[in-house]
Amino acid sequence: MIGAAGESGARHTRDAADAAEFSALLEDSTDDLYENAPCGYLSTLLDGQIAKVNTTLLDWLGYPRAELVGRRYFNDLLTVGGRLYHETHFAPLLRMQGEVKGIALELRTADGGRLPVLLSSVVKSGADGQPQLIRTTVFDARDRRAYEAELLRARREAERERERLQRVNTILQRTLLPPALEAVPGLDVAAHYHIASLDEVGGDFYDLFPQGPGRWGFFLGDVCGKGAGAAALTSRVRYTLRGAAVHDPEPDSVLSRLNRVMLDSHHPDDPRFCTVLYGQLTLGRDAAHVALAGGGHPAALLLRADGSAEFLPTAGGQLIGVLPEADITTVSTMLRPGDTLLLYSDGLIEARTGPADVYGEEALLAFVRDLAPVTATELVAALRGLLAELGGGVIDDTALLALHLLPPEVGQFVPMD
Structure with a gap:
């Protein structure tokens, strides 16, 4: 106590x-x-x-x-x-x-x-x-003024660095695409690359090149990821596709060779793959034969001269650079005068139209169906307008490639082999 x-x-x-x-x-x-x-x-x-x-x-x-x-x-x-x-x-x-x-x-x-x-x-x-x-x-407020001045200086420096990076990215992006599509007798061809953001280089690509008299190879694809790694892979994919076409021009063989090259060059810490459509177009006197192989890429669209439009799916096409024995199939079709073939990357169909909504393949099909029949130049111009209308909803780069068979009196056709 x-x-x-x-x-x-x-x-x-x-x-x-x-x-x-x-x-x-x-x-x-x-x-x-x-x-x-x-x-x-x-x-x-x-x-x-x-x-x-x-x-x-x-x-x-x-x-x-x-x-x-x-x-x-x-x-x-x-x-x-x-x-x-x-x-x-x-x-x-x-x-x-x-x-x-x-x-x-x-x-x-x-x-x-x-x-x-x-x-x-x-x-x-x-x-x-x-x-x-x-x-x-x-x-x-001297300390505050000094802080604000330093903040402003840092912001301006960051803006200058961002502008420099955007210029480098723009130049790099241009090197991954053909400077201009080659003129193809009998065809109206058009392409467009829509850049969603200048802050990073995208991995979309396309090309059109001659393989012999009256025969042309073409492709459009999308490499997984963005930035320098994706740019390096995009360049490798483009040159591999062209080189493989020289060795064996059949579309399924070209994609199989690309698949092997990508698997052999995989880095274990940075696995990458791509989606791609590769085609061979052979011009005839009044038509053109198209053979198209796909590797996990959105289906091409075929717009007919009669005003109809449909997808041209390549069933079973798997991502390129994932499996050693990729299942690659080829689909064939004929282009008649007035028909147009459209290849596109998924930046368009995955554009946001709402908090949980995307533009989608069916909306694209309805859009081009309203345009058909249409030339490649007119189709790409309309799609550029659509991309502009979707605005900030387009969150990924988009590549477009369209091939339109001209009427015989306009085009210069050669017999098929």
């Missing part, structure tokens, strides 16, 4: 000492609180004449008290620009509202320098409700 009472007494003694120390802090001089506050205080008459100023602000500005109080006006402390802003904005707002908070201005120091500050002012009224004077709190 005695021990408990002694412990309780000691605790009360400590509490009393702490309370006394805290009370001593609260008894700090009111004058000292005003004069040496961590911010500046300034009181002026309604005409701006300085009536009171604390030591903190005097130290910041470098003025003796006698030089300001009763002799200078608030405007005398402002820069030329600050005076203009004070007269046109600060003072009118203060008269209307009775207070103004957080205004950024610059004060002139005694040595001619500038002190960036944040001002808050309030009008003090007398017992009769009439305004008597203006009280202003001044906060030193």
